[in-house]
Amino acid sequence: MSKVLDALWRAIGYCFMPRVIFLSMLPVLLLGTVSTALAWFFWEPAAAAMTALVVDAPLLGDAIAWLDTWTGGVLRHVIGPLLLLVAVVPVLIIAALLLVSALMAPTLIGLVGRRRFEALERRGPLAWWRALGWTLGSIGAALAALVLTLPLWLIPPLALLLPPLILGWLTYRVMAHDVLAEHADAAERAALLREHRAPLLAIGVTCGYLGAAPSLIWAFGVLALPMAPLLLPVYVWLYTLVEVFAALWFAHYMLAALDARRQAAPVLQPLRVEIEPVDGVPMPGAPALPSSASPSASSSSSSLPNPPLLP
Incomplete structure (x- = not known):
């Protein structure tokens, strides 16, 4: 729990960095312009x-x-x-998540890596089509869950619980995978996602509820409903900030977990075997004595009589 809170405070501090604030304007401009134009022409x-x-x-x-x-x-x-609005808000949150994942997540993860984990080896990157397949598969599963649970939204408590849970699960799936795509290999990604599943899901659900918080104004502020086309850019900006905060939170937590895992891994030392010499047995790698130079040969040659000299 302390590691989750440590990553939380660090993510909050990074949100106030001028570079992060400037980068968050790009998804706001794209999504805000599109959503405002669609609402202006098709809302009524x-x-x-x-x-x-x-x-x-x-x-x-x-x-x-x-x-x-x-x-x-x-x-x-x-x-x-x-x-x-109930139908549009999840679409806006998913769109903000996609834009932040595609446009900002690599920069934010690189920023955290350079400032805190400069010595952390990058063993990626993951193939782009694998990352895209993971993201689209997660979005498809989340949309299917939203549609299947739609009748339960008529029950007031479940209407406030189910959408943030589903969107939080989606945030956990996308952001955690994006963080590890550049720095971890396939085995490390699978191990970290399995070992830290509960903390990652808790972070994702918390971000899901933070993303749903601006929607409460739509639900309880009846007077704000006629002004929805004009207020959409403000809410798009809030949703984008939540997703940026989620990306930073996941980056700090996952990179710290990856660094701790690599430091805790045992370092294999080369095996050294010492061979004691045995009498009469040459050491490996030593040149063998020729038969003529052996002691037995020299002794036998010395015992033979000298040949007679020719006249």
Whole structure:
């Protein structure tokens, strides 16, 4: 837990660095421009279509008509924009996550690596198509979970719990993999993701709830619903800041875990074997004595009589 908190405080400090603030403007400009243009041209038709879809539904229509009598006709005008926001907010959060992962994560991870882990060896990078497949697969699983749990969102407690949990799981999957893609090899990535699954999931879920916090203003501020097209850039900026903070948090935690793992790994020393010499047995690598130079040969040659001299 102390390592998670240490990475948390470091990530908060890095968020106030001028370079990080400047880099966060790029996703805001891209996503804010696109979302504002779409909301400006399609918000009212989409809200009207959502209202008609809900009011004309066989079961929901009767329930909304009954509740509308208790709200003085306000619910009928609010339910469409409110449900549209419920559908749009997860899309905005996922889009902000994608943009931060693609445009900012390499720079942020490199910044943390240079300032804290300069001696950490980079054993990547992961192939781009593998990283893309991992990200798209995680997004597909998160979208499927959001769609399958959509009926449970009608229950008030679950509506506040399920989306942040799913989006937090997605943040954990994408950000943790991005951090290790450059610095760790395949075996280290698998081991770290398995050993630190609980802390990483806790970080992701915390970031998921932070990302859902701006949405509470949409849910409880009925007066803000008509101004949604104008307020979208502000919320896009908030979502982007949350994803930048998540990237820094994961970078500090995962790089520290990778560095600790490598330092704790045993260093294999070369094996040295000493061979004691044995009498009569030559040492390995020593030149063998020729047979003529052996003691037995010399003694036998000395015992032979000298040949007679020729006259």
